[in-house]
Amino acid sequence: MVRVDGNGNGDSLVRVRGLDKKYQRGSEEIHVLQGLNLDVDAGEFVAFMGPSGSGKSTLLNLLGGIDLPTAGTITVANDEITHLSGSKLTEWRARHVGFVFQMYNLIPVLTAFQNVELPLLLTKLSKAERRKHVETAMALVELSDRMYHYPRQLSGGQEQRVGIARAIVADPTFLLCDEPTGDLDRKSADEVLSLLETLSRQHGKTILMVTHDPLAAERAHCILHLDKGVLTEGKKAGAAQ
């Protein structure tokens, strides 16, 4: 279940209350998010849509613990993250968040295998265990035959799939995807979206995705609109028809 009215029950995986984010740009104060509430249950696939500058990415950054709100609270799996120190937040991210970026953000000097292995270096897994995890993740994104390729040797779609493998390899609590298909052609975008759908439906992954693409949003269980810092529930195009 996904709610934006602040009346969700206490069982939500992600619970946001009164979230405010203001930026200072010169003398101008920009109020990006205004008292935002959100409840997302585990296993949901949520798409955030909205015009540029509406605060979608800001919301995602706050949910991922890489930015701090001006006011309000974010609770993920009963951990209130808005008051964690920088180092605690870093540890929390390693355990709970899998990031998928628009520009893939793979390390170009590492192979696909090494890129996917990165989050596991922070764990106490042995080398053999890490290898097993990486192989599983690479198999899930159907790139077992590209493990030792460098990012420059992969297509955009393949790079993004490696990015997804990196995001899921440590089995995080949820995935945060910032325009995951924004830099891909339609075919590659469909492949990536199908993969995200699979992760949600078959593996029960909770996915929060920011997108401009209505077709991408259609794949989500729920679409939320963000405009002028206010979150509203939207309807899926399919459901509207």
Added chain:
Amino acid sequence: MKYVPLILANLFRKPVRTILTIGSFGVALFLFGLLAIVRGSFNQGLDVAGADRLVIINKVSLIQPLPLSYRDRLLQIPGVKQVTFANWFGGVYQDERNFFAQMAIDTPTYLQMFTEFKVPPDQWKAFEADREGCLVGADLAKRFGWKIGDRIPIKGTIFPGAWEFNVRGIYTGARRQDDTTQFWFHWKYLDERRTYSKGMVGWYTIRVNNPDDAVKVAKAIDTTFANSPWETKTDTEKAFATGFVKQMGNIQFLIMSIGGVVFFTLLLVTGNTMAIAVRERVRELAVLKAIGFSDVFVMLLVLFESVIVALAGAGLGLGAAKLLTLAGDPTHGMLPFFFLPAGALTAGVALAIVVGLASGIIPALSASRLRVVDALRRV
């Protein structure tokens, strides 16, 4: 260990730049090695100086002689245990570039004073028996390919004439730093053949009974010969060696100045390179932080890269300097010693680590302070 592939991959991101940075470290450390060799050579006298030995020279200058008669008077001064003397010869072997120290020594007493030098008994005996005999240091013999029985012609400059000597022995040093590039022959032979300055010696070396009394004995010696035609100046062997080094200018200051300038330049170059390397991958560092790598980890990652580059350069530079010393002395004996001491190697490596850390610290700190959101926003 699990982070090694990450560090190595980053180092070889721009192989040419990494190699050039390592190369600049290598050149600087090679220079450091050479300076250490030269400095060690100049200061070797300080290292080998005996604590219980005093050197007595003419008060006017080292090149002014002292009378042989002082030997017996020196032995009568309380605290003096042994006396020996020597004379600088300053001849030329084949070519002026073939410089090496030639000294006429007081054969019966010289080795008793300088016990650090070793001569096989049979060779010493042969030397004693031959009026024209000479002893040469092992390094000197190696330099000119001399062996026992060779006849060495030397053209006198201070004491003109053609002088010929028979190599009767090859001496070695008990320690690595002992000077084995000298040429010794009988002072008696010099005194017989020279046409002036007969009965005079270049300097005396004495051994005192107790090193703690060295200053007192030195004063007593100079007082004894005060107001004579040949007043003396007595110093410990170490002070004498220091004075000798100072005659060639403040070598240490010069070396430290050159070294300082080189390392400061290196610091700027490497620091700039590291800063560029960090700036180029701001997004990647931000991604590392986003997926859970700590600020400290990112800082150490950059610092490790910097130190590894520095150590690779140090290995290259100091290794090349060491190889140069192993290949032989290119100064052809101008420097009594031509080797890179282990202490200098250690200092070079330590210096490289310090420079590596210093040049990496600012980029490393800026990497650790990087805000993930800001960095990911940059294109």
